[in-house]
Amino acid sequence: MPVAGNFRLFAVHVARTELLTPGMLRVTLAGEALDGFVNGGCDQRIKLLLPLPGQEEPVLPESGVDDGGWYAAWQRLPDRWRPVMRTYTLRAQRREAREIDVDVALHLAPGGGALREGPASRWARGARPGDRIGVVGPAVPNAGGVEFRLPDGAGHLLLAGDETALPAVGCILESLPAGLPVQVHLRVADPADRQSLPTAADATVHWLHRGGPELVESVAAAALPAGRGYAWIAGEAAQVRALRRHLVGERGMAREDVEFMGYWRRGRSESDPAAESEEVGPGQRVGA
Ligand SMILES: Cc1cc2nc3c(=O)[nH]c(=O)nc-3n(C[C@H](O)[C@H](O)[C@H](O)COP(=O)(O)OP(=O)(O)OC[C@H]3O[C@@H](n4cnc5c(N)ncnc54)[C@H](O)[C@@H]3O)c2cc1C
Incomplete structure (x- = not known):
């Protein structure tokens, strides 16, 4: 059930969009209200409040x-x-410009033709400068909705996920200390969907593509450094669950050192009650 207390509704408009790769669109949102937006960390979750079919802009709740x-x-x-209402990750905030970036995966169907779209991916594809929406985001420091917390004692890091995890992974990598050993396993549709991921850490990135190995196979084939590690996994719920089981069951990682979030469920919309009621990880049960 979404946590309301520390989060506020911000009325914003689309400043611009940029197609980062064929499957990922960056939507830059702007508005004076964003003065009160307090970014809590790299996988900061937010909610987008979007128009219903036929509406030019959503009716935003007046009270609250x-x-x-x-x-x-x-x-x-x-x-x-x-x-x-759909859940996304804050990719970046530019306070002075009163802007935030949200990177939206476009759910391209195999072969890149027809789309298996939902309201959010459809909205993003059609978004134009000036379009108005609502964003629910943190309004106080440490508001919640951030799961990535590198423990002091962690000597190495594993990051794994699909397109939906890329915005958080990109931000996490930018934030890491120099030299930290990091393994990154990312599954995107095609080689053209790879992004450059700047970091000061000692990172090795394994890119996987549709039709090839799943995340769990890629991680299972990789040697992890000895000593206490920390893992952050997000993406399609069944893939996330399989990988978490591997890390805890077969690699012996402590449960508390594996952060896992089901970001979406195959064949289910985020607003499908069956999708929301099944607990997969914090991604499904904690809202902005
Ligand atoms: C904490 C959190 C952070 C997230 N951050 C991001 C983010 O930064 N960027 C991002 O793109 N997504 C992110 N997601 C995932 C996003 O919320 C879902 O993909 C959501 O389902 C998109 O809404 P929609 O209206 O487009 O599709 P929905 O109406 O929810 O679903 C329609 C159909 O599309 C399928 N589907 C949903 N997502 C995908 C996908 N990625 N690829 C292929 N098929 C899909 C569903 O299974 C369903 O069949 C995040 C989710 C969580 C919980």
Whole structure:
């Protein structure tokens, strides 16, 4: 169930979009309200409140904007007006410009033709400068919705995920101390969907592609350094679960050293109640 207290609804507009790779669109959102937006860390989750089909902009809840009660106010809206709500990662914030970036995976179907879209990926593809939406995000320091916490004693790091994890992984890599040994396993549709991932850490990146090995196979084939490590995994829920089982069951990692988040479920929309009720990891059970 989403946590409302430390999060606020920010009214924003699209400043611009940029196609980073064929399958990933960066949407830059701007607005004076973002003065009050407090980024809590690299996998900071946020919610996008998006228009319903046929609407030019979403009807944003009127009450709760300043008191943190956005979730109750959103729920109180009648079905025919209640905006679509989807969870994303804050990729970057530029305070002075009052801008934030959100990188949206476009769910390209195998072969790149027809799309298996949902309301959020569809909205992003059609987003134009000036389009208005709502963002629910942190309004106080340490508001929550951040899972990546590198423990002091961790001598190495494993990052693994699919396209939906790339925004968080990119930010995490940028933030790491020089020389930290890091293994990164990322599964994207095609080689063209690889991104450059600058870091001061000692990182090895394994790119996987559709039709090739799954994340768990790639990690199982890799040697991990000795000593206490920390793992952060996010992406399709079944893949995340399989990899977490491998790390804890077969690699002997401590449960508390494996952060795992089901970011989406194959064949299920985020608004499908069955998808939300099954606990896969913090990604499914903690909301912005
Ligand atoms: C904490 C958190 C952070 C996230 N951060 C990001 C992020 O930064 N960028 C990002 O792109 N996504 C991110 N996601 C995932 C995103 O919320 C889901 O992909 C969401 O389902 C997209 O909504 P939608 O309306 O496009 O599709 P939905 O209506 O939810 O689903 C429609 C259909 O598309 C399928 N589907 C959903 N996602 C994908 C996908 N990635 N590839 C292929 N098929 C898919 C579903 O199984 C369903 O069949 C995050 C999720 C969580 C929980």
